Amino acid sequence: MGDVVIPGGDSMNTFFYIMTLLLIINMFLCLARAIMGPTLPDRILAIDVVETKTLIILVLIAYVFPQKPYLEVALAFALLNFSITIVVARYLETAAIKEDWKH
Amino acid sequence: MSYTIDVLSQIIAVILISLGFFFFVVATTGLLRLPDFFCRAHAATKCDTLGAGLILSGLAVYEKLSFNSLKILLIFVFTMITTPIIGHVLARAAYWQGLVPWQRDTSSFKKDEE
Numbered sequence: 001m002g003d004v005v006i007p008g009g010d011s012m013n014t015f016f017y018i019m020t021l022l023l024i025i026n027m028f029l030c031l032a033r034a035i036m037g038p039t040l041p042d043r044i045l046a047i048d049v050v051e052t053k054t055l056i057i058l059v060l061i062a063y064v065f066p067q068k069p070y071l072e073v074a075l076a077f078a079l080l081n082f083s084i085t086i087v088v089a090r091y092l093e094t095a096a097i098k099e100d101w102k103h
Numbered sequence: 104m105s106y107t108i109d110v111l112s113q114i115i116a117v118i119l120i121s122l123g124f125f126f127f128v129v130a131t132t133g134l135l136r137l138p139d140f141f142c143r144a145h146a147a148t149k150c151d152t153l154g155a156g157l158i159l160s161g162l163a164v165y166e167k168l169s170f171n172s173l174k175i176l177l178i179f180v181f182t183m184i185t186t187p188i189i190g191h192v193l194a195r196a197a198y199w200q201g202l203v204p205w206q207r208d209t210s211s212f213k214k215d216e217e
Contacts, residue, residue, distance in 0.1 A: 012113055012165070019120060026131050033134050041116075041197040042142050045147055049134060052182070053127065054152045055160050059178065062163065062171075068193055071174045078178055084186040086192060094195035 013064060020060045027053045044088055051081040112164050119161030126154035139199055139205030148190030155182045 133146025
């Protein structure tokens with residue numbers, strides 16, 4: 001066989017494929033909370049949950065289409081996810097990025 | 104021998120990944136159904152940490168000993184450190200911003216006592 005592997009060819013591949021699809025459905029349900037959340041922290045929390053699920057989907061995609069560089073993409077995405085949420089939460093708390101903590 | 108190890112690692116991986124998906128579903132349910140930001144943060148952070156950790160460890164077991172498995176373990180350690188920190192920081196920010204925690208309406212209970 002060639003290098004191209006159809007998703008769903010192997011049995012474990014099928015399992016990872018189904019898991020990825022279910023996680024994508026799950027992710028869109030979390031996005032509903034980000035759209036209708038009454039307060040700003042609700043939206044930030046929902047976006048953070050969506051980002052965690054995106055990280056897991058990236059790691060699973062490395063096994064669905066067997067292309068392992070996606071693991072490094074996922075590693076970089078984890079770092080980005082953390083810094084984005086920390087900066088936004090700090091901005092929410094002090095309304096200033098550069099000054100000292102007020103509390 | 105190596106065939107047995109392959110089948111065993113696949114079975115363990117399927118069990119761990121299914122458990123992790125279950126915890127993700129719990130996190131989504133808590134995020135959609137609970138009444139307050141603090142309750143939602145409680146549900147979402149804990150179940151997200153557990154779900155991501157279980158799925159990543161399942162994939163590391165499936166990969167067995169290799170360089171990719173090391174990368175997955177790196178992502179695992181980083182997720183386990185950062186997700187609780189994010190929950191703490193967000194709850195702290197919301198509290199100092201003046202968000203009042205939700206409380207059950209107890210006026211009907213007081214009426215019964217009188």
